[in-house]
Amino acid sequence: MTRLRIKIVGQSGMGLLSVGEMLIDAFNELGLFVVCDREYPSLIKGGYSCFTINVSDERIFSLSEFADVMVAIDNVSLNQYFDFLVKDGVLIHGMEKAISIKQISEKAIGKNIKVININARETSKASGGSVLMQNTVLVGMAWKVLGIDIGVIETALKKRFEGKINIIETNLRCVKAGYDSVVSENLATGLVKKMSVKKSEKKFLIDGNKAIALGAINCGVRAYFSYPMSPSSTILSYLAEMSGKTDMIIKQAEDEITAAQMALGAMHMGTRAFAATSGGGYDLMTETVSLAGMLENPLVIVVGQRPGPATGLPTWTMQGDLNLAVFSSHGEFPRIVLAVSDPIDAFYLIQHAFNFAEKFQIPVIVLSEKTICEGKINVLPYDENAVDIERGLVSEEELKDIKREDRYALTETGVSKRWLSGDSEVYYFANGDEHFVDGSLTEEADEVEKMYEKRMRKIETIKKTLPKPEIFGEKNADISFVGWGSSKNVMIDTIAICLEKGVKVNYLHYSFVWPIDGKSLKDFFSKNKNVHLIEENYLGQFGNLAEAEIQEKFAGRLLKFNGRPFFVEDLIDYIDKNSKK
Amino acid sequence: MSENVLKKLAGNVKDYMKFETEKPITWCTGCGNFGIQNALKRALALEGIVQKDVLFCFDVGCSGNGADKIEGYTLHGLHGRVISLAAGAALANSDIKVISFGGDGATFSEGPGHLIHAVRSNYPVIFVHHNNENFGLTTGQPSASTRKGVRMNAAPDGVFLEPINTMDFVLSLKPSFVARGFSGDIDYLTEIFRKALRHDGFAYLEVLQTCPTYNRDTPEHWYAERIKHIEDAKNYDSSDIWQARKLMQDIENEIYTGVIFEDKSKVNFLRAIPNRKNAKTVLKDEVKKYSISEFL
Ligand SMILES: Cc1ncc(C[n+]2csc(CCOP(=O)(O)OP(=O)(O)O)c2C)c(N)n1
Numbered sequence: 001m002t003r004l005r006i007k008i009v010g011q012s013g014m015g016l017l018s019v020g021e022m023l024i025d026a027f028n029e030l031g032l033f034v035v036c037d038r039e040y041p042s043l044i045k046g047g048y049s050c051f052t053i054n055v056s057d058e059r060i061f062s063l064s065e066f067a068d069v070m071v072a073i074d075n076v077s078l079n080q081y082f083d084f085l086v087k088d089g090v091l092i093h094g095m096e097k098a099i100s101i102k103q104i105s106e107k108a109i110g111k112n113i114k115v116i117n118i119n120a121r122e123t124s125k126a127s128g129g130s131v132l133m134q135n136t137v138l139v140g141m142a143w144k145v146l147g148i149d150i151g152v153i154e155t156a157l158k159k160r161f162e163g164k165i166n167i168i169e170t171n172l173r174c175v176k177a178g179y180d181s182v183v184s185e186n187l188a189t190g191l192v193k194k195m196s197v198k199k200s201e202k203k204f205l206i207d208g209n210k211a212i213a214l215g216a217i218n219c220g221v222r223a224y225f226s227y228p229m230s231p232s233s234t235i236l237s238y239l240a241e242m243s244g245k246t247d248m249i250i251k252q253a254e255d256e257i258t259a260a261q262m263a264l265g266a267m268h269m270g271t272r273a274f275a276a277t278s279g280g281g282y283d284l285m286t287e288t289v290s291l292a293g294m295l296e297n298p299l300v301i302v303v304g305q306r307p308g309p310a311t312g313l314p315t316w317t318m319q320g321d322l323n324l325a326v327f328s329s330h331g332e333f334p335r336i337v338l339a340v341s342d343p344i345d346a347f348y349l350i351q352h353a354f355n356f357a358e359k360f361q362i363p364v365i366v367l368s369e370k371t372i373c374e375g376k377i378n379v380l381p382y383d384e385n386a387v388d389i390e391r392g393l394v395s396e397e398e399l400k401d402i403k404r405e406d407r408y409a410l411t412e413t414g415v416s417k418r419w420l421s422g423d424s425e426v427y428y429f430a431n432g433d434e435h436f437v438d439g440s441l442t443e444e445a446d447e448v449e450k451m452y453e454k455r456m457r458k459i460e461t462i463k464k465t466l467p468k469p470e471i472f473g474e475k476n477a478d479i480s481f482v483g484w485g486s487s488k489n490v491m492i493d494t495i496a497i498c499l500e501k502g503v504k505v506n507y508l509h510y511s512f513v514w515p516i517d518g519k520s521l522k523d524f525f526s527k528n529k530n531v532h533l534i535e536e537n538y539l540g541q542f543g544n545l546a547e548a549e550i551q552e553k554f555a556g557r558l559l560k561f562n563g564r565p566f567f568v569e570d571l572i573d574y575i576d577k578n579s580k581k
Numbered sequence: 582m583s584e585n586v587l588k589k590l591a592g593n594v595k596d597y598m599k600f601e602t603e604k605p606i607t608w609c610t611g612c613g614n615f616g617i618q619n620a621l622k623r624a625l626a627l628e629g630i631v632q633k634d635v636l637f638c639f640d641v642g643c644s645g646n647g648a649d650k651i652e653g654y655t656l657h658g659l660h661g662r663v664i665s666l667a668a669g670a671a672l673a674n675s676d677i678k679v680i681s682f683g684g685d686g687a688t689f690s691e692g693p694g695h696l697i698h699a700v701r702s703n704y705p706v707i708f709v710h711h712n713n714e715n716f717g718l719t720t721g722q723p724s725a726s727t728r729k730g731v732r733m734n735a736a737p738d739g740v741f742l743e744p745i746n747t748m749d750f751v752l753s754l755k756p757s758f759v760a761r762g763f764s765g766d767i768d769y770l771t772e773i774f775r776k777a778l779r780h781d782g783f784a785y786l787e788v789l790q791t792c793p794t795y796n797r798d799t800p801e802h803w804y805a806e807r808i809k810h811i812e813d814a815k816n817y818d819s820s821d822i823w824q825a826r827k828l829m830q831d832i833e834n835e836i837y838t839g840v841i842f843e844d845k846s847k848v849n850f851l852r853a854i855p856n857r858k859n860a861k862t863v864l865k866d867e868v869k870k871y872s873i874s875e876f877l
Contacts, residue, residue, distance in 0.1 A: 204877040214876055220868035223672060242876055243856045249672055249864065254698040258665040261658070261695075265669025268656060269636070271864035273673065291659050384872055391868070420865065421636045421654040421670075422677045429649045430656045432641070440604065440649040 001496055002194045004055040005064045006142070009081040010073025013045040015135040019071060020051035022139045025156035027055050028205050028378045030148070031197045035060055035489075037375035037565065042230070042314040048077035057195035058496075061342060061377065061489035065567035071142050073135065075101055087111045092141050094120020094134050116141060118181045127173040136171050140178025147187045150179050201380055208372035211343035211379075212302060213238040215350035216274065218384055223249040223266050223273035225259040230314045231370035232276040232304035256281035260288035260301065267298045268430065270393075270420035272354055276302035279321045280311070282365075286328040289363045293333025295430045296408065296416070296455065298357035298392075302350070302366045304373045307563050316563030317370035319485050319536035325365040326514045326545065334360070334414070334458040336466070337514035339367040341488040344379055346372065349511060351387040352467075359392035360458055361418055367513070369486050369536070371565040394419050402426045404438040410450055414457030459515055466512045469520050473506030474499065479579040480528040482521065482554070484510040484542055486565055487534045494571040503579055507534075513542065518549040525552050530580045533557040536566065582768040589627055597626035602650045608643060611801070613713060613764030613790030618647055620767045621680070621709075624774030630678055638667040640683030643717035643792075644709075647682065661691025668704040674865040675851055678778065680707045686716040689725040689745055696785075700754040703782040705849045710785065712747065713792035714799060721795030731798045747787060748829040748841065752822060757782040757847040759825070760840045763808045764790045765801050769838065776840050782849040789836070804836070811839030819843050 006023065010016035020036060027034045032055050040049035054063050070085045072078035072093040082104055085091060091108060095101065096119050108115050118141070120134035129136065136157075143153045153175055161167045206214075213235050216224070226236045240250045253259040259275040266273035277285065282303045292299035303325060307318040325337045336356050340346035350366060357364040394402060394417045406417040407428035416437075421427075429439030434451060436442050442451075472488070473480075473495040481491055491507040498505045508524045510516070525531055533543035533554040538561045543554055558574045560566055582590075590597065600622040608614045625635065632653040639648040639655060640663035648657035658666040667681035688696055688710050699706065716722040721734040725745045732739045751759055758780040762770035770788065777784040789808075791801045811817060814837055818824055825842040851857060 206877070214873045217871050217876070218873050220870060222864040222867045223669075225669070245875070246871065247856055247860060247867075249854060249857065251672075251702075253665075254694050257662065257692075258695055258698065261662050261665035262669030262672070265638075265656075265666040265671075266673040266864065267669075268666075269670040269673035269677070269865055270868075271673040272868050273669065273864075287659055288662070295656075381874065381877065384870070384874070389868065389870060420674075422633055422674065425633055427632055427652070427654040430654075431648060432657045432659060433648070435649075439655075 001058050001500065002056060003060065003064065004192060004195070005067045006053040006069045006071065007067035007081060007084060008051040008071040008073070009077035010049060011046050011077060012040050012043060012049045014073050015132050016049055016051050016073050019073070019135045019139055020053060022136070022153070022156060022160065023142065024053055024205055024376065025160055026143065026153040027053070028203055029152050029156045031200055032057060032195060033059050034205065034378045035063055035375070037063060037371055040315055048080040050077070050081055057197060060493050062493045063565070063567055065569050069142065069145065071138050073138070078104060082107065085111070085113060088113070090114045090116060090145055092116045092138060092145060094118060094123070094138050096121065116145060116182060120178070123177045123181065124174050127170065127177045129170045129174045133170060133174045136174035137178035140175035141182050143175070144179045144182035145187060146192050148192055150176065203378035203380055205376050205378045206343045207234070207374050207376045208340060208343045208346045208368055209234045209304070209374065210238050211346035212276070212340070212350045212368065213242070214382070215347040217242065217246055217248070218347070218382070219272065219351035219354050219387060220389055221248065221272040221274060221354065223251070223263070223271060225251050225253045225262040225273065225275045227253050227256045227259050227277065227281060229278045229281045231306055231373040232278055232302060232368070234373070235276045235302065256284040257288065260285035260299070263301070264288055264292055264297055264299050268295070268421070274300040274302065276304065278304050278306050279308050279324060282321070282324065282328070289335070289365070290329035290331055290333070291432050292363040293329065293331065293335065293455070294432050296361040297430065298361055299363040300353045300357050300366065301363065302368060304368045304370060306370050307561065313563040315370065317486070317536070317565050318561060318563065319369060320561070322367065322513065322537070322541040325367055333455060334362050334462060335514070336360070336362065336364045336462060336512065337367060338364065338511055339485040339513050340372055341486055341509070341511070342372060343377055345511060347382050348387055355387065355390040359390050360415055360462055361392065362458065367485060371486050392418060399424055404428050407439055408435065408437045408451065408454070410437065410454045412457070413461040414454050415461060463515050463517065466515070466517060468517060469508050469510045469512070471506060471508055471524070474504040475506070477504045477506040477528055478530065478581040479575055480506050480508070480524070480531040481534045481558070482508045482510070482524065482531060482546065483534040484513050485536070487536070490566040490568060490571055491534065493568055494575070497568065497572065498575060503575060503581055505575060510542070516545055516549045521546055522550045522552070525550065530555050530578070532578060534566070536560050582771070586627065590623060593626040593629070596631055597622055599632055600625065600652050602652055604650060606650055607646055609794045611791065611793035612643070613788070613792065614644060614647060614711065616764035616767050616770065617709065617711065617788050617790065618651060620762070620770035621774055622651070623771045624778060627771070628775055628778050630778065635678040635680060636670055638663050638670065638679060638681040640681070640687040641718070642684035642687055643713070644682045644684050644711040646718070661687045662695065663687065664692065664695040664699045664706070664708055667706045667708070668699055668702070671704055671706045672851065672864065674863045675705055676863055679705070680709065682709045682711060684717065685710065685712045685714060685724040685726045685747070689747060696751070697754060699783050700751060700756045700785065702850045703757050703847055703853065705782060705851060707777045707784040707786060710747065710787040711790045712787050713790040713796055715792060715795045717792055717795060728798060734795070746829065746832060749826055751785050752826045752829060752842055756785055756842065757844045758784040758840070759842040760784070761787045761789065761838045763804055763838055764788055765805060766808060766838065769810060773839060782847055807834060807836045809835050809837045811837050811841060
């Protein structure tokens with residue numbers, strides 16, 4: 001498997017995002033598989049940022065920590081990231097005074113790194129471009145270095161700026177000036193040439209937040225309530241942007257408490273609605289989650305995780321809020337926690353979240369992570385009919401004979417009949433206080449016990465219904481892993497890389513994290529002798545829940561909690577040390 | 582109550598009775614909540630609104646304990662949050678009248694943010710503020726509307742802070758409908774409820790509510806001596822916000838009730854939100870598969 005690794009580094013606000021976006025557009029145009037993610041500090045201007053792109057002719061999901069090619073927009077960021085540029089790599093920059101990067105130049109010689117430099121600002125100006133369009137010059141330089149036909153990047157640029165003729169013209173001139181400035185002995189064509197481009201169906205670049213937004217639209221969500229918080233804020237922007245066509249109600253609420261309450265009220269009334277936030281915002285929503293538990297009212301909340309506690313690292317990634325999702329809110333009640341891993345499954349899992357929330361009349365918490373929220377891959381068109389809508393509402397027939405006592409009837413499965421305000425003359429009380437079968441208040445010991453047990457019986461019903469975790473990789477593995485969320489991405493890539501080296505790796509992935517399917521886990525343990533945990537937090541939260549569930553211990557734990565996602569190298573190192581080969 | 586209204590009510594007595602519960606009521610004898618619920622049921626019957634047409638949303642508190650004491654679809658939420666819960670419900674199905682109830686603790690301590698933004702957003706919701714000037718259900722602690730100097734549970738030396746002028750506060754938010762009633766003036770309160778039911782937008786209706794157990798400072802007769810009807814205010818124009826605010830400054834001597842302010846030009850949230858101006862259906866009936874290919 002060939003993997004081309006590019007990092008674009010620069011200060012926030014200098015346009016590195018647009019350099020990255022132009023490049024990934026062009027790679028997508030070529031038919032290659034793209035993964036990208038960006039690192040940036042929690043501020044609008046300044047600070048160092050990095051846009052990482054990995055490209056391959058096979059489907060890859062995760063990133064390498066290192067780069068073959070680095071495009072530097074400014075000196076500060078270059079100093080910060082230079083060490084990630086590999087030996088024999090290429091450094092492209094457009095800074096005027098080579099002197100300001102003297103130290104870097106010396107290091108570059110030591111690592112046999114080719115430095116390619118023109119005065120990008122002057123080149124942009126000479127081509128009729130602005131200062132900011134020096135970025136397009138850099139894109140042109142990079143494209144030539146990679147040895148790819150200029151036509152591809154030109155097409156990508158035209159699409160990007162569709163309809164803005166003047167902007168296209170200048171950008172095309174800038175990209176060409178950059179392209180032409182690189183002389184042929186400086187080409188590093190090897191990497192891309194080796195990739196065999198299969199012309200496949202058109203793919204679309206998309207991040208996890210947009211996938212969630214689209215999945216929600218696809219499954220009939222009609223209202224979205226949210227208070228902005230990284231890394232979930234763009235769900236709000238995406239849905240708002242599309243609302244002119246979807247006619248959804250998109251409301252920026254005054255706080256997360258409101259967002260959750262409005263979503264709950266809207267779901268109570270029978271539409272599909274949700275709220276998204278991050279850990280800190282979810283803290284504020286927890287009382288509403290508890291209310292949903294008591295009312296047996298469907299509720300869906302998406303939590304884009306970032307490292308805490310408190311404000312923590314607002315723009316970085318983590319899997320630190322699993323315990324929060326599983327144990328949040330006062331009282332005991334059934335819930336489902338599911339976790340997306342990439343923009344592909346996010347589209348489908350959000351739809352399952354609504355089906356489960358409605359069928360079981362429970363809160364469902366959907367965990368995402370910064371690296372999924374904002375990281376993009378290029379996907380084939382989604383199967384829009386893959387998930388049917390399941391509302392769990394009574395049929396017209398059933399409604400005719402409905403009785404008030406049906407609403408919270410003490411059923412075997414724990415799930416009782418649900419109908420909506422105004423659907424029938426037969427009303428019920430949806431009561432946040434403990435209640436009888438019709439919802440009217442009770443504090444009688446026997447009645448309380450019965451209702452409590454009825455609600456909790458859903459846990460078993462849910463366990464029987466939840467899809468099983470998925471196994472990736474080889475039988476008779478030298479090392480096995482269990483994990484959830486974005487860990488899947490690095491695992492799938494690692495399994496392939498290790499196989500080329502003759503090391504067999506497999507991985508058990510949980511999309512439906514809670515309640516844990518212990519049976520599948522026990523099975524996996526019995527078939528694999530060297531099972532490790534992979535998780536992005538300090539405590540090994542899922543690991544602890546899993547061990548408690550099956551009373552067995554992981555052979556080891558690969559944990560990371562510095563705000564960076566797992567890179568392929570993290571896994572390779574760990575496997576080198578721990579595989580039983 | 583005029584003869585005409587009485588007749589109409591007599592005609593709709595069946596609808597009225599449907600809202601009546603047979604369950605034992607848990608409010609104290611003399612509690613203002615009786616009067617409020619009574620007026621509400623009358624107003625519903627008079628306006629021809631039947632059980633199926635309405636959702637009652639309750640906060641937590643003594644007022645909230647009415648959640649299963651009125652027969653109809655009810656939703657009993659959390660303390661301080663009822664306005665947002667009701668707003669979500671109303672946006673999902675505007676064919677149903679959504680009426681919400683909360684105390685002064687809920688409204689002006691636990692959740693004033695919700696009130697502020699509901700007024701601003703002009704959600705199609707009626708909010709009834711049960712102002713009994715204390716935290717009833719938690720046994721009589723002071724609220725933000727307890728008068729200065731009054732001794733309360735947990736305030737043995739008397740409340741030393743000034744109360745919030747709740748009416749003036751809401752009026753400062755450019756509301757579309759603000760009314761005030763008194764729990765002991767049921768006929769008049771009924772008429773206020775009827776106007777609130779006809780209002781298209783967020784209707785803030787504050788009811789000065791007697792609390793014989795914890796509010797001995799302003800008992801029934803104290804209010805009775807001071808309550809005035811807005812129709813009796815000279816040259817009063819209920820579309821003039823400054824007149825309204827001025828009139829609401831007095832919470833000691835002449836306490837005016839009725840529809841204090843109304844801005845009929847303000848459209849409710851569902852008709853203000855640009856992308857739903859021409860919507861013919863309600864969100865509840867729009868749940869189905871939608872194609873997303875154009876957004877990729
Ligand atoms: C989050 C939360 N905090 C505190 C309480 C306890 N509590 C119940 S009712 C109430 C205050 C009631 O006062 P008010 O809202 O004025 O209503 P009233 O009982 O006077 O009608 C409080 C503090 C609660 N239920 N939930």
